[in-house]
Amino acid sequence: MVYSAAQHRSAVRQQNSDTKTDPHVAHPLLIGITYSPWSYKARWALDWHGINYRYQEYLLMLGQVKLRAQLRQRAHATVPAMISADTKLRDSFEIAKWADQQQGGTDLQTNTAEVAQWNQISESILRLGRIRCALSVQDDPAGLRASVPPPMNKLPGATQLAKLGVRYILKTYPINTQVSEIEKQCATHLATVESGLSEQDFLLGTPS
Structure with missing residues (x-):
């Protein structure tokens, strides 16, 4: 019988809930940004394996001090990050690898x-896309306001806050190249993905 991805995640999550019923066991804490594709990658891997976890939204700039404290590091910290009883993971691929090592669900072949x-x-596509988006909205008031999470986007000064966020992104994750070159590199990478799919649903034939 062939299951859809949603059916697979539901079945595995039910299996895990049946076998992990101790209410005193703390689930891992995933810290991320709802709209971030990096956070989405981490959540997808955890959901695929039916792993129960707590979620904490990270606020760009404002949440940096708290995040460093949670990860117990002095250097700049990024999300997604995941904290469990025995490990601290600071990258979406690390989180996916960790999820693959847990019981439940088909292996995502992260090794x-x-x-x-x-x-x-x-990663290359996402890094280029992040800068391209930041450059696109920096002079767009509507885009700036839309980038601020609710309910903060309703507050006076939300647009100015978003401008600070854009400057923060461009300073923290600099890519010293022209917009046309960013778009060219993105197109090249996307063409590679399209070729890899070659009329199939998954790059490697199965979810990974």
Whole structure:
């Protein structure tokens, strides 16, 4: 019988809930940004394996001090990050690898060279896309306000706060190249993905 991805996640989550019923066991804490594709990658891997976890929303700039304290590090911290009783993970791929090591669900092949290579291509696309989006909204009042999470986007000064956020992104994750070159590099990577799919649903034939 062939299950959809949603059916798979539901079945595995039910299996895990049946076997992990101790209310005193604290679930891992995932810290992320709801709209971030990096956070989405981490959540997808956890959901695929039916792993129960708590979620904490990270506020760009404002949450940096708290995040460093939670991860017990002095250097700049990024999300997604995951904290459990025995580990602290600071990258979406690390979180996916950790999820693969837990019981439940089909392996996502995160320990293979092929998946690592595709993840690197994904990372390149996301990094370029982040800068392209920041450059696109920096002079767009409506776009700036839309980038502020509710209910803060209703407050006076939300647009100015968003401008600070854009400057923070451009300073923290600089890519010294022209917009046209960013778009060219993105197009090249996306063409590689399209070629890899080659009329199939998954790059490696199964979810990874």
